[in-house]
Amino acid sequence: MQIWIGGGGTGGHVYPGLAVAHELLAEAQRTGVALEVLVVGGQGGVEERLVAREGLRFVGVSAGGLHGMAARQAIQNGLRLLQGCWAAYRLARQERPAALFVTGGHTSVPVAGACWLLRIPVMVYLPDIEPGHAVRFIARLAQRVGVTVADSRQYFPARKVVVTGYPVRAALEGVEREAARAALGFTSAEPVVMVLGGSTGAQGLNRALGSVLEEALELAQIVHLSGDRDWEWVSERRAALPPALQARYHIAAYMHAEALSQAMAAADLAVCRAGASVLGELPFFGLPAVLVPYPYAWRYQRTNADWLAARGAAIRIDEVRLAQELTPTLRRLFGQPEALLGMREQMRALAQPEAAARLAAEVIGLARRGDAA
Numbered sequence: 001m002q003i004w005i006g007g008g009g010t011g012g013h014v015y016p017g018l019a020v021a022h023e024l025l026a027e028a029q030r031t032g033v034a035l036e037v038l039v040v041g042g043q044g045g046v047e048e049r050l051v052a053r054e055g056l057r058f059v060g061v062s063a064g065g066l067h068g069m070a071a072r073q074a075i076q077n078g079l080r081l082l083q084g085c086w087a088a089y090r091l092a093r094q095e096r097p098a099a100l101f102v103t104g105g106h107t108s109v110p111v112a113g114a115c116w117l118l119r120i121p122v123m124v125y126l127p128d129i130e131p132g133h134a135v136r137f138i139a140r141l142a143q144r145v146g147v148t149v150a151d152s153r154q155y156f157p158a159r160k161v162v163v164t165g166y167p168v169r170a171a172l173e174g175v176e177r178e179a180a181r182a183a184l185g186f187t188s189a190e191p192v193v194m195v196l197g198g199s200t201g202a203q204g205l206n207r208a209l210g211s212v213l214e215e216a217l218e219l220a221q222i223v224h225l226s227g228d229r230d231w232e233w234v235s236e237r238r239a240a241l242p243p244a245l246q247a248r249y250h251i252a253a254y255m256h257a258e259a260l261s262q263a264m265a266a267a268d269l270a271v272c273r274a275g276a277s278v279l280g281e282l283p284f285f286g287l288p289a290v291l292v293p294y295p296y297a298w299r300y301q302r303t304n305a306d307w308l309a310a311r312g313a314a315i316r317i318d319e320v321r322l323a324q325e326l327t328p329t330l331r332r333l334f335g336q337p338e339a340l341l342g343m344r345e346q347m348r349a350l351a352q353p354e355a356a357a358r359l360a361a362e363v364i365g366l367a368r369r370g371d372a373a
Helices: 011-031 046-054 071-095 108-117 133-141 150-155 177-184 204-211 214-221 231-239 257-266 281-286 300-308 319-334 335-346 354-369
Strands: 001-008 034-042 057-061 099-102 122-126 144-145 160-161 192-196 222-227 249-252 268-272 289-291 312-316
Touching: 001 011, 001 108, 001 160, 001 354, 011 034, 011 046, 011 289, 011 354, 034 071, 034 133, 034 281, 046 057, 057 122, 057 335, 071 144, 108 122, 108 133, 108 249, 122 133, 122 354, 144 150, 144 222, 144 354, 150 204, 150 312, 192 257, 204 214, 204 222, 204 231, 204 268, 204 319, 214 222, 214 249, 214 268, 231 289, 268 319, 281 335, 300 312, 312 354, 319 335
Parallel strands: 001 034, 001 099, 034 057, 099 122, 122 144, 144 160, 192 222, 192 268, 222 249, 268 289, 289 312
Antiparallel strands: none
């Protein structure tokens, strides 16, 4: 039996698919079922690199977003989508997967369309609180829709929806706080802040932190994931610090799962974007956050941030105000340890560690039934 995993464009779409892929393979090994996983994503996208690192088979197809594009770009991307649909259709006719699991993003659309045409059952998973255009479209074709939180049920037909939680990668598990701090060269006596902008970095966060870096380092030890684009600037900024502050500032362009889990386990607070992964990875580590939604995209990050803030697990600061509000916010939170502990407990209460297993069970059920809509 072969099962396809689709989706990509950002880590928030890729990582849930990888978590479910590994859970599917683990379940097959436990039950003795012959199962193959094939990941179908965008050509040259971030998913191709991440899938290769996981040792899974990958096939790329053409894709492109349409929402918010200028007319010429939309036409070009529309043609790419048609090419991707045709390539995915030919591949599906050849491979004949038993089911497809997709996580959204424009790279999911041609794969889902091809499987629907061939009556291969489809399950789409919404990693965010509110669905974007791709997930809304695919949900019409799908037999099952997985959602991270119950509040997202309102967007889909009740008969299709299952609340699963956000699937967290197994590679993030099993890191102890003190060992993580020691590996980063940090002391256990002072707070640690983790600053990251998602799988590709965030220039707005990097520049805001850089503008108040010395003051922030007086308040906390900082581990900073900058992304590749700002890496040279961030490295130079660190090199210009006095040695005592350099020791409190750990920087990296990117971290794979093992290093990322170490940084998150070490941290008392995250300052980050509000992409889909914050709904799974922050609760998994019980890590309260200052969330800074990306201001130039559709509203889904703001919706994610507001959902966590409404539950007392996070604070939202818009990017335009981050430079002036970051250090006062750190000072206030670290000056009120009981309030920060309350945020940590609220965040941890949102964790759903069985999410990957729930999603894998749904996909296997679809594959066995073969019940295309």
